Amino acid sequence: MRHLLSTRDLDLDTAIRLLDVAEDMADTQQREVKKLPTLRGKTVVNLFFEDSTRTRISFEAAAKRLSADVINFSAKGSSVSKGESLKDTAQTLQAMGADAVVIRHPASGAPQTLATSGWIDAGILNAGDGTHEHPTQALLDAFTIRKRVHGAGSRGKSLDGLAVTIVGDILHSRVARSNVWLLTTLGATVTLVAPPTLVPVDTRNWPVTIGYDLDDALASGPDVVMMLRIQGERMRDAFFPNSREYSRRWGLDDGRLHRLEPTTIVMHPGPMNRGLEISAAAADSPMSTVREQVTNGVSVRMAALYLLLSGDREN
Amino acid sequence: MSARVVFQQADIARALTRISHEILESNRGADDLVLLGIPTRGVVLADRIAAIISDISGTPMEAGSLDVTMYRDDLAKHPTRTPSPTRIPASGIDGKTVILVDDVLYSGRTIRAALDAIGDIGRPRAVRLAALIDRGHRELPIRPDFVGKNLPSAQTERINVHLSEIDGADLVSIDSAAR
Numbered sequence A: 001m002r003h004l005l006s007t008r009d010l011d012l013d014t015a016i017r018l019l020d021v022a023e024d025m026a027d028t029q030q031r032e033v034k035k036l037p038t039l040r041g042k043t044v045v046n047l048f049f050e051d052s053t054r055t056r057i058s059f060e061a062a063a064k065r066l067s068a069d070v071i072n073f074s075a076k077g078s079s080v081s082k083g084e085s086l087k088d089t090a091q092t093l094q095a096m097g098a099d100a101v102v103i104r105h106p107a108s109g110a111p112q113t114l115a116t117s118g119w120i121d122a123g124i125l126n127a128g129d130g131t132h133e134h135p136t137q138a139l140l141d142a143f144t145i146r147k148r149v150h151g152a153g154s155r156g157k158s159l160d161g162l163a164v165t166i167v168g169d170i171l172h173s174r175v176a177r178s179n180v181w182l183l184t185t186l187g188a189t190v191t192l193v194a195p196p197t198l199v200p201v202d203t204r205n206w207p208v209t210i211g212y213d214l215d216d217a218l219a220s221g222p223d224v225v226m227m228l229r230i231q232g233e234r235m236r237d238a239f240f241p242n243s244r245e246y247s248r249r250w251g252l253d254d255g256r257l258h259r260l261e262p263t264t265i266v267m268h269p270g271p272m273n274r275g276l277e278i279s280a281a282a283a284d285s286p287m288s289t290v291r292e293q294v295t296n297g298v299s300v301r302m303a304a305l306y307l308l309l310s311g312d313r314e315n
Numbered sequence B: 001m002s003a004r005v006v007f008q009q010a011d012i013a014r015a016l017t018r019i020s021h022e023i024l025e026s027n028r029g030a031d032d033l034v035l036l037g038i039p040t041r042g043v044v045l046a047d048r049i050a051a052i053i054s055d056i057s058g059t060p061m062e063a064g065s066l067d068v069t070m071y072r073d074d075l076a077k078h079p080t081r082t083p084s085p086t087r088i089p090a091s092g093i094d095g096k097t098v099i100l101v102d103d104v105l106y107s108g109r110t111i112r113a114a115l116d117a118i119g120d121i122g123r124p125r126a127v128r129l130a131a132l133i134d135r136g137h138r139e140l141p142i143r144p145d146f147v148g149k150n151l152p153s154a155q156t157e158r159i160n161v162h163l164s165e166i167d168g169a170d171l172v173s174i175d176s177a178a179r
Helices: A012-028 A054-065 A084-093 A109-118 A135-153 A175-185 A213-220 A243-252 A254-259 A280-284 A289-308 B010-028 B041-057 B107-120
Strands: A042-047 A070-073 A100-106 A123-129 A163-167 A190-192 A208-212 A225-226 A264-269 B003-007 B033-037 B063-065 B097-106 B125-135 B146-150 B156-164 B171-175
Touching: A012 A135, A012 A175, A012 A289, A042 A054, A042 A084, A054 A070, A054 A100, A054 A123, A054 A135, A054 A289, A084 A100, A084 A109, A100 A289, A109 A123, A109 B156, A123 A135, A123 A264, A123 A289, A135 A175, A135 A264, A135 A289, A163 A213, A175 A190, A175 A225, A190 A213, A190 B156, A213 A254, B003 B010, B003 B146, B010 B041, B010 B125, B010 B146, B010 B171, B033 B041, B041 B097, B041 B125, B097 B107, B097 B156, B107 B125, B125 B156
Parallel strands: A042 A070, A042 A100, A100 A123, A163 A190, A163 A225, A190 A208, A225 A264, B033 B063, B033 B097, B097 B125, B125 B146
Antiparallel strands: B003 B171, B156 B171
16 A cells, blocks of 8 residues: 555455454554564654644554654644645655655645655555545544454454444535445445535435434434534534534434444544533443544554555555 | 475374474473464464374363564565464463464574564563474574474475465475576
């Protein structure tokens, strides 16, 4: 694998391979010594033009567990605030000998630009670009689902026949987009539920069913319910009257939680707005995988870094 | 390229039986023994040796597997390798005698990686090495404790170990250089 830019162009074999390597990485994290010597001497740059807690820390932990050197870069307090362009930043990193760049950027397509521009030779890992994709989040979600469903026998398995319902701010969500492509590739059926104002204008080419009523969607008994964060910071218009109304119609509140089958998997990519899209009881219930998702994130990112950075990069 | 068969099914079976007896003899019984196979074919061999030792000693014995991919020193020289699972028996390896099992012992670099991997899992009392074939050409100061067959070979030759669990038949063959 040269870069990891999106899940849309991941084929089934590559996706399963990534998840299987993540299983091996997860196993090594049970050991007394968690650090592996695999990427000794490689440099991974975390290039973050947008705020992030868990993704950046998770990538940093993953790179360090593989013995890579990590350089953290955030746009705040860097020359970007003096007006440096993406090209100049990339060329600086190239001159410093970065082997992989983990990039988060508010503009959709920024990682693609870095990967194809020729400014930099490093492998590019998309850690979220605008409203486009967030591939490692989708991979860790798929990993978490697979682990809950298949347990220790997860290796080599897909998500055939599972019904996944993704609820909330689809319009602004790169997590939803990455999950739609990846989960469909892995054989799951994806349903999106949102207020009509938070559904993207053109979803004709998406392999999904779209609904507007959460109670209808939950009544069909999905295997997985994934709640998305309402991204207030990206909202320039009024997409719903007020948060109380949103929560009543599209939030996973206690009543809806109790109507779910006890085997349903409740997911949230974080950070959560407790009481808005998900109630505290739902977030903390045994059905919730919120904390597992964070743990698995490190293993999945270790797998991505390993597949990107080991091996003969010319081939 | 011509393949010459040097080891038949019966030879492999005899060699594994002898190795099993040697392991039991040097360990004075089957207590505190942990067999770890190195994927892919070392795991099959470790399982077979464990079965033979269980038969001889009467105490059931389980083999594990130890993947060394993440510890290799040649990762940058080959296409990306996909790691295999590591399974360590539940009792762990601390204070035990670990027998590493591999099919072909060549440069010794795989075993170097395996020793590093073991160090991250625990602290065994001793680590020993069993190999079905020792073909020479060591690049590191590593030697086997139990060998099925010494097979002096040229570096241009290729040694193929086939095991029925994976390849459908038991045999060892040498491909001479393709020139």
